Ligand SMILES: *[C@@H]1O[C@H](CO)[C@@H](O)[C@H](O)[C@H]1NC(C)=O
Ligand SMILES: *[C@@H]1O[C@H](CO)[C@@H](O)[C@H](O)[C@H]1NC(C)=O
Ligand SMILES: *[C@@H]1O[C@H](CO)[C@@H](O)[C@H](O)[C@H]1NC(C)=O
């Protein structure tokens with residue numbers, strides 16, 4: 001496509017400039033003697049809202065069986081939500097057009113809201129940290145940049161809850177950190193304004209039953225035993241073994257839920273201050289079950305200063321089919337009481353929000369799903385905007401703090417007949433009907449153009465692909481549809 005060449009060069013140049021700016025600012029920051037003090041940075045991170053404001057996001061269940069969507073969620077809440085979360089795997093798996101599972105995320109679910117809402121992409125390496133290539137990473141960067149080009153801010157959360165033991169990439173801090181750094185560098189080549197979110201599971205409950213001798217590598221065992229006492233317990237740091245460093249992260253986040261009392265099968269109202277435990281690492285006391293106040297690894301002081309932070313996914317669970325109600329619980333709470341205790345303790349709690357101003361996003365897990373603890377499968381509803389009484393109470397409470405939250409801006413829909421989703425004149429990639437047909441990096445690439453990329457180690461192999469990818473981005477910029 002010779003006519004695209006000037007655009008390719010332009011895109012290459014701007015990518016190179018973006019990198020240079022970024023590394024220059026890093027250098028000047030690190031030579032500033034005051035930068036080592038543990039004081040909050042000014043609001044300058046990628047996608048960071050102004051001080052005193054915070055994002056509210058939803059991870060809605062857009063599966064075919066649920067049929068929910070960002071558009072519907074906005075209508076229910078009566079507000080335009082600023083971030084919507086979706087997930088996909090790396091490498092991208094086959095898209096099933098019957099179930100709607102697999103493939104890349106459906107960006108049109110956001111563009112059809114006719115707002116500039118951000119697209120938050122969680123990426124699971126379900127084949128393990130060694131199960132994908134740098135080309136897979138580069139393809140992801142191109143996909144994400146296409147959303148930026150279409151007018152949507154982007155967060156990428158890779159391999160969340162890596163400090164737990166429920167994902168195939170669990171308890172491998174050494175390889176996690178190395179992979180993360182490569183991913184960060186690779187993504188920034190094509191998507192310099194993508195916000196990379198590092199997001200372990202919240203420390204409360206750590207180490208979640210993981211025994212040190214079940215960790216495969218000696219190096220990982222040593223990394224996880226942060227106090228060097230030969231065992232893994234709540235006195236070990238739940239986060240630091242997995243942290244790649246401030247320079248390789250844009251935002252920090254945690255998963256944080258109120259699920260009740262183990263095995264989390266009956267409805268109970270959370271203790272006050274539980275929400276704050278996400279920041280302090282303190283598990284509040286609950287006399288009825290003999291739960292004492294316990295200090296786990298604090299999050300806020302260590303991970304919300306250099307970078308802003310978020311609850312990457314969170315919520316309180318209503319047990320639709322509860323069992324195991326203990327005798328001390330004489331009156332079961334209502335769904336509105338269970339969910340309301342959660343949001344009043346955090347999302348709509350002005351005291352809490354003012355105490356933790358560096359917490360700049362709360363993302364609710366807006367799903368209903370079966371989860372099982374202690375072999376008791378329970379249908380759990382985390383949604384704040386589904387049951388009518390819950391929704392009405394939530395909307396009413398939100399009023400008091402709504403000005404603190406950032407809402408999405410209206411974007412006019414494109415002229416009819418122009419294709420493309422609302423607001424976006426530029427097509428956004430759809431889930432792939434066949435991953436083999438549509439994976440971006442399979443484009444034919446020129447191999448002779450080695451212009452602006454440094455020959456830093458690890459890049460030699462990728463460079464030809466990077467050039468092809470940049471050409472694709474340029475193609476998208478030029479309004480060329482992404483059909484390969
Ligand atoms: C993507 O979302 C749009 C808007 O909801 C929908 O019309 C389209 O069918 C979806 N695409 C796929 C492949 O599911
Ligand atoms: C939300 O965005 C839509 C456009 O999709 C707009 O019509 C509506 O007025 C906005 N709602 C609010 C509360 O801003
Ligand atoms: C608001 O948050 C503070 C700090 O965590 C807590 O002490 C208080 O109980 C919360 N308020 C409500 C209504 O939950």
Ligand SMILES: *[C@@H]1O[C@H](CO)[C@@H](O)[C@H](O)[C@H]1NC(C)=O
Nearest residue numbers: 321322323370376377378379
């Ligand atoms: C609750 O409902 C879910 C979904 O139907 C089911 O899988 C689970 O076994 C049920 N649990 C109990 C305790 O009845």
Ligand SMILES: *[C@@H]1O[C@H](CO)[C@@H](O)[C@H](O)[C@H]1NC(C)=O
Nearest residue numbers: 066072076368385386387388
């Ligand atoms: C609540 O969710 C159920 C599916 O779980 C759905 O059928 C229903 O329409 C939803 N209600 C609202 C008000 O969104």
